[in-house]
Amino acid sequence: MSAPGVSAVLSIAGTDPSGGAGIQADLKSIAAHGGYGMAVVTALVAQNTTGVREVHLPPVDFLRAQLDAVSDDVRLDAVKIGMLGTASVVAEVADWLRTSAVGVPVVLDPVMVATSGDRLLEADAESAVRALLTLATVVTPNLPELGILAAEPPAADWPSALAQAGRVARAHGVTVLVKGGHLESGSSPDALVSVRADAPDGVDVVELPAERVRTRNSHGTGCSLSSALATLIASGETVAVAAALAKEWLSEALRRSEELDVGRGRGPVNHFAGSLGTLSPAARLRAGGGVREPVTSSWWRDTETVRRQTERGAFVRALADGSLAPERFDAYLAQDAIYLDGYADVLAAAALTAPDDQERAFWADAAVQCRDAEMQLHLSRLSGRAAARPWPTTVAYLDHLRTAVATGSHLRVSAAVLPCYWVYRDIGLLLHEARHPAHPYDDWLATYGDAGFDEATERAIGYAERAAAADPDGVPAAGSAFYRSTALERDFFAAPVERDLRELGVPPAR
Numbered sequence: 329m330s331a332p333g334v335s336a337v338l339s340i341a342g343t344d345p346s347g348g349a350g351i352q353a354d355l356k357s358i359a360a361h362g363g364y365g366m367a368v369v370t371a372l373v374a375q376n377t378t379g380v381r382e383v384h385l386p387p388v389d390f391l392r393a394q395l396d397a398v399s400d401d402v403r404l405d406a407v408k409i410g411m412l413g414t415a416s417v418v419a420e421v422a423d424w425l426r427t428s429a430v431g432v433p434v435v436l437d438p439v440m441v442a443t444s445g446d447r448l449l450e451a452d453a454e455s456a457v458r459a460l461l462t463l464a465t466v467v468t469p470n471l472p473e474l475g476i477l478a479a480e481p482p483a484a485d486w487p488s489a490l491a492q493a494g495r496v497a498r499a500h501g502v503t504v505l506v507k508g509g510h511l512e513s514g515s516s517p518d519a520l521v522s523v524r525a526d527a528p529d530g531v532d533v534v535e536l537p538a539e540r541v542r543t544r545n546s547h548g549t550g551c552s553l554s555s556a557l558a559t560l561i562a563s564g565e566t567v568a569v570a571a572a573l574a575k576e577w578l579s580e581a582l583r584r585s586e587e588l589d590v591g592r593g594r595g596p597v598n599h600f601a602g603s604l605g606t607l608s609p610a611a612r613l614r615a616g617g618g619v620r621e622p623v624t625s626s627w628w629r630d631t632e633t634v635r636r637q638t639e640r641g642a643f644v645r646a647l648a649d650g651s652l653a654p655e656r657f658d659a660y661l662a663q664d665a666i667y668l669d670g671y672a673d674v675l676a677a678a679a680l681t682a683p684d685d686q687e688r689a690f691w692a693d694a695a696v697q698c699r700d701a702e703m704q705l706h707l708s709r710l711s712g713r714a715a716a717r718p719w720p721t722t723v724a725y726l727d728h729l730r731t732a733v734a735t736g737s738h739l740r741v742s743a744a745v746l747p748c749y750w751v752y753r754d755i756g757l758l759l760h761e762a763r764h765p766a767h768p769y770d771d772w773l774a775t776y777g778d779a780g781f782d783e784a785t786e787r788a789i790g791y792a793e794r795a796a797a798a799d800p801d802g803v804p805a806a807g808s809a810f811y812r813s814t815a816l817e818r819d820f821f822a823a824p825v826e827r828d829l830r831e832l833g834v835p836p837a838r
């Protein structure tokens with residue numbers, strides 16, 4: 329059983345000894361998303377970046393023994409299925425899913441042909457994979473695979489692919505993440521097509537646009553994407569949010585694939601581009617001439633992907649361009665007030681563990697200013713409104729901050745509260761620049777980019793750095809706390825648009 333907060337994700341797939349696709353890619357992708365990865369091998373594949381040489385299938389009984397060994401012992405938070413190879417393997421996995429993985433989210437990557445063009449599924453097994461669709465939560469076909477799942481010729485263009493995905497979704501009651509990597513265009517869009525009975529076509533289509541990255545390093549993109557999706561779903565994201573985040577992450581991993589130098593063919597993506605950085609600690613030291621990088625700078629760098637997701641999130645973009653619906657903005661403000669209420673207490677707690685009077689005064693003052701901001705919000709914008717119920721993200725964020733306080737570590741608290749300054753200042757700059765007199769949220773945007781807040785942010789960074797120097801053993805846990813707060817900042821911004829407002833108790837718009 330994994331530690332609380334870490335999701336256990338099982339990949340059932342074939343191998344790639346050169347590390348770019350299959351189970352090896354899956355485990356990297358799961359780790360890059362903070363999951364605990366496990367793997368059951370369906371097929372041993374002698375392949376590298378130039379292509380597939382040989383495939384060896386262990387007996388199906390042995391596959392079952394591997395599957396049972398995991399499920400007899402370990403709680404599963406999600407299952408990702410990749411290469412299956414033959415109809416009998418498909419049947420065994422289907423049987424295991426029905427008996428031992430009931431209720432577990434399943435992401436099915438219907439691997440049929442590798443990027444190199446080599447077959448990874450016997451032709452007579454295609455209908456068996458189709459039958460597996462009813463057991464999957466999400467299926468992630470590329471365009472040729474989608475055609476086979478629909479039992480139709482492959483779609484010739486993106487609109488036909490979306491229509492075809494709709495037919496597959498309705499026929500099998502499965503959400504389809506259709507991938508546009510095989511389109512010959514300057515973009516590489518994906519789309520999430522899910523069944524919704526009251527929609528005009530019986531499906532909802534959410535497009536996930538992306539620019540095509542100019543690289544030949546596309547080995548294992550499908551494997552990596554589906555594992556990222558499974559891990560994000562396992563950690564509690566909705567399928568829509570998980571798909572958007574996974575796609576964003578993959579684009580970055582493709583953009584930075586050139587930093588790796590693996591093989592002579594189609595190289596792998598850079599799975600850890602956005603999370604751990606590509607340099608080992610020793611290489612970082614060498615690159616920096618032996619000078620230690622400030623701990624807070626490494627936290628900032630390690631959260632780059634998450635921060636970019638925040639910036640590009642639908643809420644921030646809509647707030648910046650003014651298209652945000654007023655009820656979503658109001659819902660956000662109500663959650664902000666709840667958050668500030670809890671945050672003020674956490675800042676006050678930081679004053680209690682501060683090492684000197686000056687820092688104590690800083691946190692105490694910050695707590696007072698936070699209360700002021702909360703009261704202002706109630707007086708000027710939320711007046712006369714019934715208190716809102718906290719949303720799951722608001723609760724999760726405050727729980728995380730309070731947990732940091734409960735550890736009694738000043739470093740941990742300094743790290744956990746820091747993104748609310750630092751990320752907020754960063755986003756604030758972007759929003760402040762979006763101001764113009766006719767902007768519907770101009771008065772709100774004017775509150776960003778405040779010089780006093782900027783200075784407070786610098787001091788909070790400095791105090792966290794000092795706390796790290798005083799407590800080197802506490803640095804890894806503090807780095808995780810910083811990372812989690814940054815991710816929760818992202819989710820907090822995403823919540824008003826990603827979640828259905830009805831589900832969150834927001835009354836319908838007048």
Ligand SMILES: Nc1ncnc2c1ncn2[C@@H]1O[C@H](COP(=O)(O)OP(=O)(O)O)[C@@H](O)[C@H]1O
Nearest residue numbers: 470507508509510516517518539540541549550
């Ligand atoms: N050059 C590229 N630039 C950006 N995204 C890409 C590129 N190539 C593939 N992708 C993305 O990688 C994922 C896998 O795509 P695809 O190649 O269609 O599937 P598969 O790897 O299963 O054949 C999709 O999210 C797709 O949009």
Ligand SMILES: Cc1ncc(COP(=O)(O)O)c(N)n1
Nearest residue numbers: 342343349350548549550551
């Ligand atoms: C074992 C295995 N599974 C899947 C793929 C497909 O790779 P891609 O993600 O590039 O389509 C592969 N090459 N090998």
